[in-house]
Amino acid sequence: MSPEQRAANAFRDRFGTDPAVVVQAPGRVNLIGEHTDYNDGFVLPIAIDRRTVIAARPRTDTTIVVASETFPDACFDLLTMTRESGWEEYVKGVAWAMKADTLPGWDGVIVSTVPIGASLSSSAALEIATALVFSTLAHRRWDPVEAAQTAQRGESEWVGVTSGIMDQLISACGRTGQALLIDCRDLTRTPIPLPDGTRVAVLDTGTRRRLTESNYNTRRRECKEAASAFSVASLRDLTPAAFADMPPGLPATIGRRAVHVVEENQRAIAAAQAMRSGGAAELGDLMYQSHVSLRDNYEVSSVALDAMVEAAMASPGCLGARMTGAGFGGCAVALIKRSYVGQFSRAVTDRYQGATGHEPRVYLCDAAGGASVVAVAPTGPAVRADD
Numbered sequence: 001m002s003p004e005q006r007a008a009n010a011f012r013d014r015f016g017t018d019p020a021v022v023v024q025a026p027g028r029v030n031l032i033g034e035h036t037d038y039n040d041g042f043v044l045p046i047a048i049d050r051r052t053v054i055a056a057r058p059r060t061d062t063t064i065v066v067a068s069e070t071f072p073d074a075c076f077d078l079l080t081m082t083r084e085s086g087w088e089e090y091v092k093g094v095a096w097a098m099k100a101d102t103l104p105g106w107d108g109v110i111v112s113t114v115p116i117g118a119s120l121s122s123s124a125a126l127e128i129a130t131a132l133v134f135s136t137l138a139h140r141r142w143d144p145v146e147a148a149q150t151a152q153r154g155e156s157e158w159v160g161v162t163s164g165i166m167d168q169l170i171s172a173c174g175r176t177g178q179a180l181l182i183d184c185r186d187l188t189r190t191p192i193p194l195p196d197g198t199r200v201a202v203l204d205t206g207t208r209r210r211l212t213e214s215n216y217n218t219r220r221r222e223c224k225e226a227a228s229a230f231s232v233a234s235l236r237d238l239t240p241a242a243f244a245d246m247p248p249g250l251p252a253t254i255g256r257r258a259v260h261v262v263e264e265n266q267r268a269i270a271a272a273q274a275m276r277s278g279g280a281a282e283l284g285d286l287m288y289q290s291h292v293s294l295r296d297n298y299e300v301s302s303v304a305l306d307a308m309v310e311a312a313m314a315s316p317g318c319l320g321a322r323m324t325g326a327g328f329g330g331c332a333v334a335l336i337k338r339s340y341v342g343q344f345s346r347a348v349t350d351r352y353q354g355a356t357g358h359e360p361r362v363y364l365c366d367a368a369g370g371a372s373v374v375a376v377a378p379t380g381p382a383v384r385a386d387d
């Protein structure tokens with residue numbers, strides 16, 4: 001059964017009527033361009049066919065009641081909500097960023113097929129699905145880029161997790177069958193087809209990231225320090241030529257962070273070019289180079305991620321592999337030859353398990369479209385009674 005059907009059925013069981021609206025927002029995997037988004041750089045993610053679905057019906061008051069398969073039910077009022085801890089803070093954060101006192105309340109059921117904490121952006125998928133529910137029930141125009149910016153603001157200012165714009169943007173704007181080369185400075189998005197004869201495999205190490213947030217914030221700070229040492233607004237503005245003349249006194253670690261970001265931006269652009277010309281092997285090489293740099297220069301990989309990438313690289317049909325997302329655990333991504341899917345999956349599983357003792361999971365992913373309204377009841381959604 002699709003997650004949309006599961007959500008609609010669960011809604012009927014829980015609330016005794018059909019939902020007025022069912023929306024979905026996908027998770028993502030980034031092919032290349034890692035830790036570049038908050039440096040105004042380039043990323044090349046795909047939205048994946050694993051998604052968060054919300055079935056909802058408007059209420060006549062300002063209460064939000066959300067049930068989920070995974071977490072305990074949540075209930076709060078849009079006019080009096082306060083910051084607490086729990087998964088519903090993502091829902092509140094979006095409401096807050098969309099101006100909670102202008103929004104209608106709703107009853108909802110959430111179903112998600114995005115693994116949690118696996119670097120596949122389960123939180124961005126929840127945020128974008130939430131934004132789409134509010135927007136639909138309030139009869140607002142859906143602008144996916146604006147929704148991504150709003151969700152990012154909610155996450156950073158309400159939830160207190162500072163991220164770049166990549167995850168929300170690809171969840172809102174993804175294209176079926178295509179990756180998006182996103183310029184994170186002006187948010188322009190160029191669709192790039194995946195090379196013929198290839199598949200994207202997400203390789204879950206079965207380990208979950210630890211201390212990601214503090215390490216992530218440290219890397220952001222280090223990038224700022226590097227940009228200011230090189231007197232540029234952000235590392236996006238540096239070229240490799242700048243490294244011929246490192247600023248005096250620049251700590252070696254900070255220099256390595258800058259090298260990663262500058263070269264990773266170049267790799268993301270080169271990867272998009274390779275994809276346009278069907279250069280699957282070249283894309284694979286760039287992905288592995290990206291991993292090496294994330295491991296050695298940016299230092300955000302982990303023993304499990306390194307083992308997974310090496311297991312993938314040694315398996316039949318693999319064109320390239322790398323860690324994906326923030327790092328420190330979670331998933332790697334591999335580009336594989338389509339005709340080797342079965343052999344690759346078996347070999348990578350055996351090798352990784354043999355090397356680490358962890359049980360991996362292999363998800364073969366297609367590039368999916370961005371967030372969408374899947375179904376609306378014939379009467380259409382209502383706005384809040386006092387609107």
Ligand code: GLA
Nearest residue numbers: 034035163164165166325326
């Ligand atoms: C996390 C953040 C993104 C991005 C990646 C690293 O997924 O949410 O904005 O910075 O890490 O590329």
